[in-house]
Amino acid sequence: MTGTAGAGIPESLTALRGVGPALVERLARLGVTRPADLLFLLPVRYEDRTRVTPVGALVPGLRAVVEAEVTLTEVVFRRRRSLLCRVSDGTGQLTLRFFYFSKAQQDALARGARVRCYGEARSGPGGLEIVHPEYRVLATGEAVTLEDTLTPIYPATEGLQQFRLRPLVGQAIDRFLPLLPDWLEGGLSGSPALPGLRAALLYMHRPPPGADLGQLAAGRHPCQRRLALEEMLAHHLSLRRLRERARTEHAVALPGDGALRRRFLDGLGFPLTAGQHAALAEIDADLAQPHPMMRLVQGDVGCGKTVVAAAAALQAVAHGHQVAVMAPTELLTEQHRRSFSRWFEPLGVQVTWLSGSLTRRERVRAYEAIGTGSAQVVIGTHALFQEGLAYRSLALMVVDEQHRFGVHQRLALMQKGAAGDIRPHQLVMTATPIPRTLAMTMYADLDTSVIRELPPGRTPVQTVALPDRRRAEVVARVREAARAGHRAYWVCPLIEDSEELEFQAAESTHAMLREALPELAVGLVHGRMKGEAKDHAMREFAAGRLQVLVATTVIEVGVDVPEATLMIIENAERMGLAQLHQLRGRVGRGAATSTCVLLYQAPLAGVARERLEVLRDTSDGFLVAQKDLELRGPGEVLGTRQTGLMQLRVADLLRDADLAADAQRLGRILLERAPAAVEPLIRRWIGDADRFGSV
Ligand code: ADP
Ligand code: MG
DSSP: OOOTTOTTOOSOGGGSTTOOHHHHHHHHHTTOOSHHHHHTOOOSEEEOOSSBOOGGGOOTTOEEEEEEEEEEEEEEEESEEEEEEEEEOSSOEEEEEESSOOHHHHHHTOTTOEEEEEEEEEEETTEEEEESOEEEEEOTTOOOOOOSSOEEEOOOBTTBOHHHHHHHHHHHHHHHGGGOOOTTTTTTTOOTTSOOHHHHHHHHHSOOTTOOHHHHHHTOSHHHHHHHHHHHHHHHHHHHHHHHHHHHSBOOOOOOOOHHHHHHHHHHSSOOOHHHHHHHHHHHHHHTSSSOOEEEEEEOTTSOHHHHHHHHHHHHHHTTOEEEEEOSSHHHHHHHHHHHHHHHGGGTOOEEEEOTTOOHHHHHHHHHHHHHTOOOEEEESGGGGOTTOOOSOEEEEEEESGGGSOHHHHHHHHHHTOBTTBOOEEEEEEOSOOOHHHHHHHTTTSEEEEEOOOOTTOOOOEEEEEEGGGHHHHHHHHHHHHHTTOEEEEEOOOOTTOHHHHHHHHHHHHHHHHHHOTTSOEEEEOTTSOHHHHHHHHHHHHHTSOSEEEEOGGGTTTOOOTTEEEEEETTGGGSOHHHHHHHHTTSOOSSSOOEEEEEEOSSOOHHHHHHHHHHHHOOOHHHHHHHHHHHOOTTOOTTGGGGTTSOOSSOOTTTTGGGHHHHHHHHHHHHHHOHHHHHHHHHHHHGGGGGGGGO
């Protein structure tokens, strides 16, 4: 077969001028192993250096090229020694601020010098300023050269700067883009509104002056949609292939006789909901087959997925096999350990917890028990599939909160759990509501069960939104709740993905609450704490030795403390709807009425206001997800973390959910009319990640 990238496109990076072994290695870190991959290395953002912006037209947040004359340069010592350079172009004044500078720099920026600089304008103490701009002092009479297209900024990796990457991508575009095959050509894409592949890529690498940067930043440009469609198609095809492969693979058939299961259900103290029954029936039908089950159970927080998983686990245990229950964090594994032990120990079923906090001796013992099969249910993080850990007979693997694990990671684990040609059954559980078409497209390797209702007897969580200045009232509520024997979470926000700032916010809130509520025990958990310390804090809270738990968003998923009736979320306006909904799901798990207080910084902007209103009015996770889609406007990048369902480059599963049906339809057509394109299409977008599925 000729090169899969396209006829005439070489397979080796060294075919590019200026690329030697050292560069090949660095490019590999960006997932670039062939020249064609460079075409798909998409800019993370753009800079507009196509025009000079008058100083008077600058606004905070705008990145621009400015040309102006220095009116004053001085070193100041306020808080920090810095060099301030005031410049003016007749339309306005601007300060260039440097914290690191040399004497030579200071001298060159003397009064009267003409400078051209690029950077982001911000409001500073003395009006607009740019901190550490890129700048150049212009020689007298020097003509200004500007770029013809917007400047792409590519994903960075160590030792590979933009100025080296840009010409390489440029070379790939000039030489190979015309040769790149478009498999959705000829009306195949069925979406006349979307451009062709080559046009879309060209636009992404070299957007013309005047391109709508807001639209590009929001990922809603037609060129991005064209690429997102193809990316979703590639994932869909790869998942379909995995699904088909699984149907030919072997697993232990686990038909139910139901005795152990019945004892478990009888001991629960509550009947299953209709949704739980239905999901379990689907699981049972799968487990009875000699092929691996691959099933996703989707259900809102608190709908009782764990009980369903436990009932499924007993099926494997009843047949003398083992079950691995995997969760993304230590905290969650600890919680599962508690639930499973409580339910299973009375049945004589051995539950083993593979925690990071085990001593060496305990670990050796656990490994032994897993190897001999005396550990019937094993709970842990991905440590469950560590090198050197062998199961005697693993028949089922349960993966909780799926969106924290990539599809391929999960599949790789399943391969590791295999013995000979026998694969474990897989049960995946997620609280992320996924629209049906999206699930069918992007979870094509999984069958789906949906649990729609919550167990009866729960009072819906009351949700109120309050401006931050009413914090004192909220503190008083915490006091009241504690007096009534209840507990409260106080969640601090995610700050610009900065763990440091997130940590600081949590620390200071913790200090504030301890001072305001000296009679209460106030705990703290944050992302910086070791697993053990986190678990300890959670345990203290669950046991009631702490009445208030200040937390960063680490408690996001799955924690179950029925006595917690108050959830306070700070800076709620910054969080995505789905994340807020998940957090809110931490309360309202017991009989008492629970309240969720969304604290916000006034004034609220339009979309943020709507988001909080949705939450106030809706408790249905599917509706919340739907609204989330509708409300995500341009620039709405916060909250994208919640969609880390798989590693995607262009597509965003929530934003581009409307393309899912198209991707699925195209998948069918392509398999029928151009099956030879399937493999290269998958390779183009997913590269080597797919290899996990074909071990
Ligand atoms: P999630 O789906 O969020 O993982 P859990 O499995 O943690 O939910 O269940 C939440 C709580 O509801 C647990 O305390 C669990 O014991 C309880 N629960 C589960 N199913 C039922 C039911 N059918 N009736 C009453 N309570 C239930
Ligand atoms: Mg759960």
